[in-house]
Amino acid sequence: MTRFNAQGVWAIYTFELARFRRTLLTGLLTPVITTSLYFVVFGSAIGSRMTEVGGVPYGAFIIPGLIMLSMFTESIFNASFGIYMPKWSGTIYELLSAPISSTETVLAYVGAAATKSTLLGLVILATSTLFVRIEIAHPVAMLAFMLLIAVTFSLFGFIIGIWAKSFEQLQIIPLLVVTPMTFLGGAFYSIDMLPPAWRTVTLFNPVIYLISGFRWTFFGTADVGFAVSLAATIGFAALCLVVIAWMFRTGYRLKS
Amino acid sequence: MSLAVSITDLTKTYASGHVALKPVTLDIAKGEIFALLGPNGAGKTTLISIVCGLVTPSGGKVTVEGHDIARQYRAARTAIGLVPQELHTDSFETVLATVSFSRGLFGKPRNPALIEQLLRDLSLWDKRDAKIQELSGGMKRRVMIAKALSHEPQILFLDEPTAGVDVELRRDMWALVRRLRDTGVTIVLTTHYIEEAEEMADRVGIISKGELILVEDKAALMTKLGRKTLTLSLAEPLGDIPAALAAWPLTLHDDGHALQYEFDATADHNDVSALLRALDAAGIGFKDLNTAQSSLEDIFVSLVHDRKDAA
Numbered sequence: 001m002t003r004f005n006a007q008g009v010w011a012i013y014t015f016e017l018a019r020f021r022r023t024l025l026t027g028l029l030t031p032v033i034t035t036s037l038y039f040v041v042f043g044s045a046i047g048s049r050m051t052e053v054g055g056v057p058y059g060a061f062i063i064p065g066l067i068m069l070s071m072f073t074e075s076i077f078n079a080s081f082g083i084y085m086p087k088w089s090g091t092i093y094e095l096l097s098a099p100i101s102s103t104e105t106v107l108a109y110v111g112a113a114a115t116k117s118t119l120l121g122l123v124i125l126a127t128s129t130l131f132v133r134i135e136i137a138h139p140v141a142m143l144a145f146m147l148l149i150a151v152t153f154s155l156f157g158f159i160i161g162i163w164a165k166s167f168e169q170l171q172i173i174p175l176l177v178v179t180p181m182t183f184l185g186g187a188f189y190s191i192d193m194l195p196p197a198w199r200t201v202t203l204f205n206p207v208i209y210l211i212s213g214f215r216w217t218f219f220g221t222a223d224v225g226f227a228v229s230l231a232a233t234i235g236f237a238a239l240c241l242v243v244i245a246w247m248f249r250t251g252y253r254l255k256s
Numbered sequence: 257m258s259l260a261v262s263i264t265d266l267t268k269t270y271a272s273g274h275v276a277l278k279p280v281t282l283d284i285a286k287g288e289i290f291a292l293l294g295p296n297g298a299g300k301t302t303l304i305s306i307v308c309g310l311v312t313p314s315g316g317k318v319t320v321e322g323h324d325i326a327r328q329y330r331a332a333r334t335a336i337g338l339v340p341q342e343l344h345t346d347s348f349e350t351v352l353a354t355v356s357f358s359r360g361l362f363g364k365p366r367n368p369a370l371i372e373q374l375l376r377d378l379s380l381w382d383k384r385d386a387k388i389q390e391l392s393g394g395m396k397r398r399v400m401i402a403k404a405l406s407h408e409p410q411i412l413f414l415d416e417p418t419a420g421v422d423v424e425l426r427r428d429m430w431a432l433v434r435r436l437r438d439t440g441v442t443i444v445l446t447t448h449y450i451e452e453a454e455e456m457a458d459r460v461g462i463i464s465k466g467e468l469i470l471v472e473d474k475a476a477l478m479t480k481l482g483r484k485t486l487t488l489s490l491a492e493p494l495g496d497i498p499a500a501l502a503a504w505p506l507t508l509h510d511d512g513h514a515l516q517y518e519f520d521a522t523a524d525h526n527d528v529s530a531l532l533r534a535l536d537a538a539g540i541g542f543k544d545l546n547t548a549q550s551s552l553e554d555i556f557v558s559l560v561h562d563r564k565d566a567a
Contacts, residue, residue, distance in 0.1 A: 005330070011360030015349075022348060090344030094403065097308045097338050098361045099330040255312050256270055 008100040009108040016082050016112030027116075028123055031070050035124045038066055039131040042188055053190050056219050059132035064215040065187030066128065071121045071146070072153050072182055072207075076174045079113035079157030084164050087254075096255060102248035106158060113154035114147065121146050134218065141226075142217035148233055149210060155240035162247050162254060181207045191223045206232060259322070260286045260411050260442035261307060266316035268302050268466075276302040278466045279316065284459075286410075289433065289443040291457035291474075293450065299466040300446035301341065304413050308338045321410055334362060337409030341416040341446075343396045347389035351380055354388060355402045362407035371406060377432065378402050394425045401429070405436075412436060414445040418452060430456060454478055462559065469559045484521040484549050486528060487514055491541035500538045504531050515542075521549070 020027060039059065047058035054061075086092040095105065128134070136142050164170040185207030191199050202208055203224075213229020216222035222229070247254065261284040268277040276299045284290045292300045305311040307318055309329060318325045320332040346354055355371055375381040378398045383391065388399060404412060414433075418426050433443050433456065447453055453460045454474060461471040470477075493512035504527060507516045517531060535542070 003330075005363040007360045007363045007365060011357050015357055018353070019348075089346065090340075090342055091346055093310055093338065093340050093344055094358060094361065096310045097333060097336065099333040099363055100361065101330075251312050255310060 005100045005104050008098060009104050009111075012095075012100075012105070012108035013112045013115075016078075016109065017115065019082075020078070020112075020116050028120070031074070031120055031124055032127050034070070035066055035127045036131075038062070039128065043131055054192070054219075054221055056221070057132065060134045060218075061190075061215075062188050063125070063128045063132070063134060064218050065182075065211050067121050067124050067146070068149065068207075068211050068214055069179070069182045069187050070124055071117045071149055072178050073174050074120050075113055075117040075150050075153030076157035076160060076178060078116050079110055079154040080161035080164065080170055081157075082109045082113055083158055083161035084167075084170055087161075088167075092254070102245070105248075106155075106244055110151060110154040110158055113157060114150035117150045117154065118147055121150065136218050137220040138217045142214070145214055145217050145230075145233075148230075148237070149214070152233055152237040152240065155237055155244065159240060159243050159247070162244075162252065165253070178207075181205055182211070186211050186223060206236065209233070258286045260284050260288075260320070261444065262319045263303075263307070264317045266303070266306065266318060267314045268299075268306060268311065269314045276466055277306075277314075280463075280466075280468045282461060282468055282471065284442060284444060286442055287437065287440050288458045289437055289445070289456055291453035291460045292444065292446040292463055293448065293453045293460050294446075294463035295448055298463045300463055301415055302466075303463070304338070304415055304444065304446060308336055308413060309333055330363075334407070335410045336413060337404035337407065337411070338413045339397075339400050339404045339415065339417060341419060343393060343400065345388045345396050345399060347387065349388055350385050351375065351388060351391075351399055351402075352384040354399065355406050358403040359406040364407045370408070374402050374405055377435075379428070393420065394422050397421060397425065398428075401432070409441070411442040411444065414443065416446055416448075418447070418449070464559075484519055484547050486517045486519065486531075486545065486547045488516075488535070488542040489514055489544040491543055494540070498538050498540070501531075501534055504534075515540075 042062055043059040047062075050058050052058065052061075086095060160170065160173050184202065185205045186202070191202050191208065194202060209224055209229045209232035212222040212224045213226050213233065216226045216229065246252070261282070263280060263282040265279040265281055266277055267275075267279050269275050280299075280303065292303065294300050302311060306313045307320065307325065309325065309332075321335045323329075323331040323335070325332045349357070352371070352375070355375065356366065356368075359367065359371065372381065375384055378401060380395070380398050380402060383395065388396060391399065412433075417429060421429070433445075437443060443456075445452075445456065457474050459471065460474050460477050462469045462477075487509075490513055494508060494515070495512060497506050497508060497515075504517055508514070509516055517528070519528060
């Protein structure tokens with residue numbers, strides 16, 4: 001019997017979404033409020049002194065960065081929490097004893113986490129239209145890129161969830177690495193606005209490529225080419241897949 | 257013999273260097289109730305964790321219903337239901353949701369009628385919409401049993417099923433185990449209580465320090481394990497055992513102050529009362545008497561010694 005365990009994937013996927021439903025209010029209200037605050041602080045306060053970035057009004061310019069910032073954090077949080085919880089509560093025994101492959105397991109957990117953060121990204125986008133008028137230059141590419149980012153960072157989150165041995169470790173990467181990199185990755189400014197030396201340093205920050213690519217789908221212009229952004233994102237996703245495959249093959253922090 | 261589980265030369269050494277299983281070879285027949293008996297830390301949980309896919313073996317081969325647990329893990333795991341020793345549950349899920357989830361996870365299509373019957377059998381139906389965190393420990397264990405049975409396994413593994421379980425649940429659980437056996441389900445349970453193995457099992461395997469010391473039918477084993485020692489503290493020390501008592505296998509201890517008699521407590525009639533009458537007739541008085549059953553550890557030690565002597 002080597003058939004695909006669709007029932008098993010569906011069971012985990014719906015289980016994870018049910019968990020999301022239970023925390024729907026906080027899960028959606030928090031990013032909506034946060035986004036609004038960003039708009040008040042960055043969009044209105046700063047934007048009133050700095051009207052345009054590369055021909056794009058500042059208020060609109062920060063939208064892709066804002067969406068990415070939330071999606072990075074939420075994808076990592078949802079996917080890492082999803083696989084960390086059964087490890088923590090001990091219910092992982094059932095997953096390990098079930099006739100479900102590692103590919104199916106990843107598909108279910110990462111699929112659920114990516115679904116959640118894509119929905120979240122769309123909610124933030126909808127919220128931001130309350131503050132600024134935007135036109136999306138490449139809507140299909142925007143959606144596709146959003147989905148790709150959600151999947152990629154959910155894969156990354158899945159790795160963190162398996163790696164983490166405590167709730168503290170679960171938080172440490174998103175807080176200490178991802179959020180600072182996002183802030184320094186041009187979420188709220190164009191790297192053209194930096195002095196040349198810092199511009200070079202910034203180009204080593206992978207997040208630059210993600211935000212820049214996403215911004216291109218909105219405005220048709222970006223700091224780096226869209227193909228480079230796409231390649232960087234896919235490269236990172238592939239790296240995550242390699243790490244996950246290794247984790248399952250060796251049973252790293254899953255099986256003794 | 258049609259085999260439910262076949263284990264050949266199975267070994268496990270943990271990353272810490274701890275050798276949990278020395279080469280273990282064991283066959284479990286379809287439809288039997290097999291008890292794995294041993295003290296804590298003997299390797300019982302490691303053994304069933306490997307069979308169920310929770311622990312990676314260091315060496316050896318395991319097949320479940322004829323399917324290799326590594327190469328044909330889907331078929332092997334589909335056949336297995338596992339109730340682990342610890343209470344691991346999703347606190348925020350309802351009983352019905354978590355049991356239905358298990359069935360899906362094991363690749364079986366939804367079957368609300370079957371889940372309902374299962375929950376009724378385990379006295380959980382009234383609690384089906386309750387969150388698991390609201391349940392008592394005994395109820396949580398029932399939920400775990402329901403989860404393990406939700407995908408209609410052919411083999412049920414129960415790891416220390418009665419640890420911390422109240423009398424009522426224990427009775428219900430044994431009734432359920434017998435019903436399952438009647439439908440052809442193989443049951444493998446681990447325990448460190450001889451009584452439990454005695455009450456339930458058809459066959460018993462004794463494991464100690466990662467070694468399977470012996471596997472025997474319960475009846476044969478109980479005769480071996482059911483030995484008791486009667487110790488009499490004598491009023492007056494004896495130099496040697498009087499001829500009148502030669503019929504009993506007695507030994508003198510403590511400089512003639514104590515007389516010991518080893519007997520089979522499981523036999524329908526034993527000679528304890530006759531011995532006491534004979535002592536009385538011989539005019540040997542005693543101040544105190546006690547009987548002691550050898551502890552499981554003692555039995556393991558003697559079994560290991562017997563084996564070494566035989567080798």
